[in-house]
Amino acid sequence: MGPLTGLKFIEMAGMGPAPFCGMLLADLGAEVITIGRKSARTDTPAAQVLSERGKRTIALNLKTSEGVEAVLKLCEGADALFEGFRPGVMEKLGLGPEQCLARNPKLVFGRMTGWGQTGPLAQAAGHDINYISLSGALHGVGRRGEKPLPPSNLVGDFGGGAMYLAFGLMCAIHEAGQSGKGQVVDVSMVEGSASLMTMMYTMFAGGGWKDDRGINLLDGGAYFYDSYETSDGKYISLGSIEPQFYQQLVELAELDPEQFSNRSEDNWPALAEVLEGVFKQKTRDEWCELMEGTDVCFAPILSMAEAPHHPHNVERGSFVTINDVVQPAPAPRFSRSEATIAHGPKHAGIDTDEVLRECGYSDENLATLRQQGVLT
Numbered sequence: 001m002g003p004l005t006g007l008k009f010i011e012m013a014g015m016g017p018a019p020f021c022g023m024l025l026a027d028l029g030a031e032v033i034t035i036g037r038k039s040a041r042t043d044t045p046a047a048q049v050l051s052e053r054g055k056r057t058i059a060l061n062l063k064t065s066e067g068v069e070a071v072l073k074l075c076e077g078a079d080a081l082f083e084g085f086r087p088g089v090m091e092k093l094g095l096g097p098e099q100c101l102a103r104n105p106k107l108v109f110g111r112m113t114g115w116g117q118t119g120p121l122a123q124a125a126g127h128d129i130n131y132i133s134l135s136g137a138l139h140g141v142g143r144r145g146e147k148p149l150p151p152s153n154l155v156g157d158f159g160g161g162a163m164y165l166a167f168g169l170m171c172a173i174h175e176a177g178q179s180g181k182g183q184v185v186d187v188s189m190v191e192g193s194a195s196l197m198t199m200m201y202t203m204f205a206g207g208g209w210k211d212d213r214g215i216n217l218l219d220g221g222a223y224f225y226d227s228y229e230t231s232d233g234k235y236i237s238l239g240s241i242e243p244q245f246y247q248q249l250v251e252l253a254e255l256d257p258e259q260f261s262n263r264s265e266d267n268w269p270a271l272a273e274v275l276e277g278v279f280k281q282k283t284r285d286e287w288c289e290l291m292e293g294t295d296v297c298f299a300p301i302l303s304m305a306e307a308p309h310h311p312h313n314v315e316r317g318s319f320v321t322i323n324d325v326v327q328p329a330p331a332p333r334f335s336r337s338e339a340t341i342a343h344g345p346k347h348a349g350i351d352t353d354e355v356l357r358e359c360g361y362s363d364e365n366l367a368t369l370r371q372q373g374v375l376t
Helices: 017-027 065-076 089-093 097-103 128-135 154-179 189-196 198-205 243-252 265-279 284-291 311-316 352-358 363-371
Strands: 008-012 031-037 056-060 080-083 108-113 184-188 227-229 235-238 298-300 319-322 325-328
Touching (some): 008 065, 017 031, 017 154, 031 065, 065 097, 080 154, 097 108, 108 154, 128 189, 154 184, 154 189, 184 189, 189 198, 284 298
Parallel strands (some): 008 080, 108 184
Antiparallel strands (some): 227 235, 235 298
16 A cells, blocks of 8 residues: 555646646555546547546536535545646636635645746746746756757656645645644745756855856766767767766776866866767667666666666566556655555546545435536
8 A cells, every 4th residue: 555545635637747746646545536627528548648547537517516516525525635727717616725625624725836826927828838937947958059948848847846736735734634724735836946956056156057058067068967979879878977987987988088187167068079979989789788887877868668678677667557558657666655556547537426426425416416417
């Protein structure tokens, strides 16, 4: 049983980071019930919507008072509800914090947006790329002299959003266990992505990080912390920062010790050019045979198709296959409380009757709600 077994979360169906947060909680044993709109439809096969694995799903018409009442009834037995809508949407539905906490004073109400619940941008549309622009994160990603390069949606949506939502929910649930009172958790992807940059802001404050991209120790500016193309058009990564690791790089790559003895920033561009030529002399696999598993701090850069088949990932079970779909396994690992995937993703609304029966709805109630258009 996962470490979150016994906790119940209500997830208001949405896109991207909020469902991912729900997946993390479900992977670790929590009961997560996704509430979708009755009218919601998707052409994507259920098995491929990985963020819905391990959850139960119901579909309600939230434009009806009966649909809203069903959500409020679910809140009565839940530890937390979370949503990722624009500020005010839940209030318009009649499902804001005031209404939900009135049903359950210990309920934690998680809210995740890009800009936060307040501020001059709170009601503006946006996406990950915009939120990490405002935190300073995007400015530092990219090559020297080139435009900023979006790091997928990892930093804003999932790192600064979903992960901070999951952390915030668990913190508030812990506090509610002591105080007996719930509260609202306001997660902003701007603030979450800024928080992720704490080390960079520390280095910047001390003069060890320049306020530009592609010229610093950890952003591709240093030749010993970068990626390089191999003779077969693939890539490897280096992180040979510490002197002892750097020495192994010099030895295994058969570099000129005298030429590579001066690691001052002035020499970075020239030595990077030398390394580019060196790594193009062998294939990626040949460099793996030479350096993988050593203290060079080396790894092949694998594609999404390749990663699940790497021996290290295979031995640890870092990826799993459910319903013929390869996907990342639950993380992190626990010594006693094993995190497992209860089941694969389900079609939206498939658990509606079962979940509502558990809340006290009779078969007659369900039949009436279905006739009223509240249920599918």
